[in-house]
Amino acid sequence: MPDQQWRKSSYSSTNPQCVELLVGLGSTAVRDSKNRDAGTLSFSRAAFAAFLVGVKKG
Template sequence: MPDAIWQKSSYSAANNECIEVRVGVGAVELRESDDPSAMVHTSPATFADLLDAIKAGDLDHHA
């Protein structure tokens, strides 16, 4: 997936404290912008479930 471009949320602060994501064939990678070596790999379905949970507010109690 090295050709895929990392994307940052439009809600991210200018000080690089955010999560970046890139999507490839059959995989999604997430990384911490201030520590790019810290990466998580997951499936598109699992990532979609995470986004649905965030949008529904299911994880707000962790904030």
């Protein structure tokens, strides 16, 4: 996903303690914005979509 840009919530514009997402065609990568060199977690598109459904349901 080299052509993509990492994104974080617009609600955390001044807060460095959040997660960042790199969304690609087949997967989504997640990293800690305050420790970017610590690595990333990668999820399939379906797994990340299921995670978002769960978050929205509470």
